[in-house]
Structures are given as C-alpha cells and as structure tokens.
Amino acid sequence: MNKRVLPLAGFEKKIAAFREKPAPGLIIGGYMVDEITKNLPKDRFYDVICESIKCLPDAVQLLTPCSVGNGWLRILKIGRFAMTFFDKETGEGIRAYLDTEKLKKYPPINEWFFKLTPKREQDSEKLMASIRSAGGAIISLQKVKVDTDITKKKKDHKVAVCAKCHEAYPATEDGNLCKVCNGKISYYDFSGE
Amino acid sequence: MNKRVLPLAGFEKKIAAFREKPAPGLIIGGYMVDEITKNLPKDRFYDVICESIKCLPDAVQLLTPCSVGNGWLRILKIGRFAMTFFDKETGEGIRAYLDTEKLKKYPPINEWFFKLTPKREQDSEKLMASIRSAGGAIISLQKVKVDTDITKKKKDHKVAVCAKCHEAYPATEDGNLCKVCNGKISYYDFSGE
Numbered sequence: 098m099n100k101r102v103l104p105l106a107g108f109e110k111k112i113a114a115f116r117e118k119p120a121p122g123l124i125i126g127g128y129m130v131d132e133i134t135k136n137l138p139k140d141r142f143y144d145v146i147c148e149s150i151k152c153l154p155d156a157v158q159l160l161t162p163c164s165v166g167n168g169w170l171r172i173l174k175i176g177r178f179a180m181t182f183f184d185k186e187t188g189e190g191i192r193a194y195l196d197t198e199k200l201k202k203y204p205p206i207n208e209w210f211f212k213l214t215p216k217r218e219q220d221s222e223k224l225m226a227s228i229r230s231a232g233g234a235i236i237s238l239q240k241v242k243v244d245t246d247i248t249k250k251k252k253d254h255k256v257a258v259c260a261k262c263h264e265a266y267p268a269t270e271d272g273n274l275c276k277v278c279n280g281k282i283s284y285y286d287f288s289g290e
Numbered sequence: 291m292n293k294r295v296l297p298l299a300g301f302e303k304k305i306a307a308f309r310e311k312p313a314p315g316l317i318i319g320g321y322m323v324d325e326i327t328k329n330l331p332k333d334r335f336y337d338v339i340c341e342s343i344k345c346l347p348d349a350v351q352l353l354t355p356c357s358v359g360n361g362w363l364r365i366l367k368i369g370r371f372a373m374t375f376f377d378k379e380t381g382e383g384i385r386a387y388l389d390t391e392k393l394k395k396y397p398p399i400n401e402w403f404f405k406l407t408p409k410r411e412q413d414s415e416k417l418m419a420s421i422r423s424a425g426g427a428i429i430s431l432q433k434v435k436v437d438t439d440i441t442k443k444k445k446d447h448k449v450a451v452c453a454k455c456h457e458a459y460p461a462t463e464d465g466n467l468c469k470v471c472n473g474k475i476s477y478y479d480f481s482g483e
Contacts, residue, residue: 123359146477155359158351165358165365166316166348172358173477175469176460177452181478189481194457210458211449241478256404259370264387265403267369276368277341284339284366285374285434288382 121209121221124228125235126156126180129193132233133182134161136191143182143190144248148175171248178210183243196237203231314402314414317421318428319349319373322386325426326375327354329384336375336383337441341368364441371403376436389430396424 109119137143145163147153150172154165157180163169183190200207205227208214257268259275266275276282302312302320330336338356340346343365347358350373356362376383393400398420401407450461452468459468469475 120360126359150358151361152359155357158357158359164348164351165343166319166345166351167313168344173475175475177455177457177468177470179457183478188478190478192478197451197456197458240481242481243478244476247477258390262370263390264370264372265390275370277370282366282368283437284440285376285381285383285385285436288433288435 119225120152121206121224121228122152122178123156124225125178125195125206126153127160128231128233129153129180129195129236130156130160132236132238133180133191133193136238137182141184144185145170146181146183146243147172148177148179148181150174153178153180181241181243183241185245185248188243188245190241190243192239192241193236194239196235199235199237203227203235206231206235312418313345314399314417314421315345315371316349317418318371318388318399319346320353321424321426322346322373322388322429323349323353325429325431326373326384326386329431330375334377337378338363339374339376339436340365341370341372341374343367346371346373374434374436376434376441378438378441381436381438383434383436385432385434386429387432389428392428392430396420396428399424399428 109124143161143163145157145161147157147170154170154172157170158164161169165172177194179192179194181190181192195210200210205220205224209219209224255268256265257273258264259266259278260273261278262275264275272279277284302317336354336356338350338354340350340363347363347365350363351357358365370387372385372387374383374385388403393403398413398417402412402417448461449458450466451457452459452471453466454471455468457468465472470477
C-alpha cells in the first residue's frame with residue numbers, strides 16, 4: 098500500500114529497533130521499496146512479490162503494510178535480488194532489481210554481493226558507507242504486468258478436525274487427516290508429555 | 291530469541307501501528323508466542339516454525355526478532371493453527387496449537403475459527419472480547435524435538451550472472467540461466483520500457 102509507506106529516512110532506526118544490526122541486503126531492499134514507490138501512483142493499493150526470501154521480505158514488511166501473514170506479500174523462490182509492487186486487479190506494476198552493471202561502480206557492494214571476499218575479511222563499515230552513498234543508483238526498474246492468477250485468493254475451504262491429532266486443518270484433498278498425521282509433512286517428534 | 295520478546299501488553303498497540311485493525315488470528319498468535327515463551331528458558335535463542343502462513347508469521351515477527359527475511363522464522367504449509375519455538379542446535383522446543391476441545395468453551399471464537407457464521411454476520415466486537423477473555427486458555431503446548439536437518443543452513447552457493455537477464459542468481463542446478471529465464475517460474479511480462 099503505497100499511501101502508507103514509511104519514509105526511508107527512519108528506516109535504519111526502525112531496523113535497529115527490530116534487529117540487532119542492519120544487514121546490507123536489508124538496507125538495499127529499503128532503497129528498492131523507495132525507488133518503486135517514488136514511481137507508483139500515490140492513491141492505489143499494491144501487493145508485493147519478493148523474488149528472494151533473504152532480507153527483501155523484511156524490507157517490505159518494515160516499510161509497507163504488506164506482510165507474509167496478511168497475504169499482501171508473497172515470496173517466490175527465484176533467488177534473484179528483486180521485488181515487484183503491483184495492482185492486484187490489473188496486474189500492472191513495477192519491478193526493481195539489483196543491476197549488476199551499475200554495481201560495478203561500487204566495488205565494496207559488488208564484492209559483498211558476489212561473495213568475492215570471505216565474510217570475515219569484509220570491511221562492514223566500508224560496505225555500509227558504499228551502500229548509503231549508492232542509494233537507489235544500483236537499482237533498475239521495469240514496468241511489468243503480473244499474472245494475477247497467482248494472486249487470486251483460493252476459494253475459502255472448510256475447516257475440518259483431524260481424526261488423529263484433533264487439530265483443525267483445511268478440508269481439502271487430505272481426507273480426514275492433516276498433512277502431518279497423513280505423513281505428507283514431518284518436522285518433529287514428541288519429546289515429553 | 292526469547293530474551294528479547296516484547297511484552298504482550300504492548301502487542302495490540304504495535305499491531306495498530308503496523309496494520310489497520312488487529313485480525314483475530316493475529317491476536318491469538320500473540321497469545322501463542324506468549325504461552326511458549328513463558329515456558330522456555332530465558333537465556334537461549336530460538337528459531338520458529340509456523341504451520342500456517344495466515345496471521346501467525348506476523349505475530350512472530352511483531353513479538354520476536356525472528357523474521358522470514360533473516361531466516362529465523364520458517365513457514366511450513368501444513369495449515370494447522372500452530373507454531374513451534376526450538377533450539378537450532380538440539381532441536382528441543384515447544385509447540386503451541388489452538389486446542390479445538392478448549393475452544394468449545396468460547397463460542398464466538400469457535401464460530402469464527404470454524405467459519406460457522408458468514409463473515410458479514412460476525413460480531414467482531416464480541417469476537418475480540420472473547421479472544422481477550424480467553425487469552426492463553428484456548429492454547430495447548432507440547433514438548434517436541436524438531437528435526438534439525440530442515441533448519442541446517444544450505445551450503446552457501448556461488449552467485450552467477452544469468453546469461454539472459456544479466457541479474458545475479460544462485461549458481462545451482464539451473465545452468466547459466468536464472469529460474470525465470472529458463473522458464474521454471476513465470477509471474478510477469480514486460481509492459482513497458
């Protein structure tokens with residue numbers, strides 16, 4: 098939602114309140130949000146897609162009302178450092194990506210991003226200074242039309258109670274058991290009463 | 291991270307700053323975080339798994355330093371209203387779930403959760419009052435041991451530049467093209483220069 102995007106100036110302060118120290122990718126993500134929203138009409142609502150699960154979703158969640166939990170932010174595991182804001186009805190939107198050509202002018206960012214220097218040898222002061230000095234200059238924008246099929250809300254399914262664990266789950270193709278009790282997903286064992 | 295969990299008292303205020311109005315599931319998610327953290331040692335760090343993408347991830351992100359973008363929060367699409375806090379090294383943790391038996395004592399929450407009343411006929415004041423009065427009384431806890439294989443960091447892969455779009459992507463099995471350029475994932479077309 099464009100109208101209520103936070104000013105970027107307070108972004109690092111907000112990050113500091115949220116996490117211990119600002120990750121480089123998070124700050125660049127903040128500039129991405131800023132570049133996109135400067136170029137979008139101010140009176141419309143937007144959904145967001147992040148192409149990477151690293152850092153970018155947090156930039157969006159800290160600077161806009163779009164979140165994973167409210168469904169306005171989706172993550173597609175493409176692995177590119179890019180995000181798209183788009184109108185849910187028309188699909189029209191803007192995609193921002195880290196421009197590897199522009200990055201060449203900022204060696205500390207380029208080295209960090211392409212992992213050319215081992216992490217322990219990185220000069221994080223220098224990296225952050227380079228990120229702040231680059232701002233939106235390492236980001237490029239594209240006008241895109243998003244396939245709105247992927248953002249259409251699935252028809253609200255009924256809620257069933259699993260015959261084994263007695264917890265509620267979406268009554269879809271899973272029969273009378275939830276995805277854990279029917280063995281489709283497993284991530285824990287019981288370790289106590 | 292348990293030590294730095296926010297007091298639940300300020301939770302609704304924090305939600306109000308973040309979203310327009312508190313979703314019922316978000317508030318219940320807040321009580322889940324609270325019930326779990328009351329029962330965990332105070333001096334340890336925890337990762338979190340949410341079993342649903344709805345509301346719960348936002349409760350975790352608002353009340354703890356674990357986020358999707360920093361990798362300390364993972365979402366498994368199981369569809370149960372449950373979350374697990376666990377020690378990344380040992381896998382030991384606590385799982386909280388909405389207890390459908392306990393829910394019977396709170397008809398407004400039960401009706402909302404099982405979608406027994408059409409949304410427009412719901413009395414949201416009554417629902418929120420019932421949620422606040424129930425607090426943690428509709429939640430049950432289980433001691434679990436999480437399979438730490440799923441939380442192990444994948445070996446850091448090299449960063450490649452896609453031969454077609456020239457953006458950076460993880461150099462894995464995808465050859466010399468990113469997942470969009472090789473057609474594995476598609477979500478937009480270009481609509482302008």
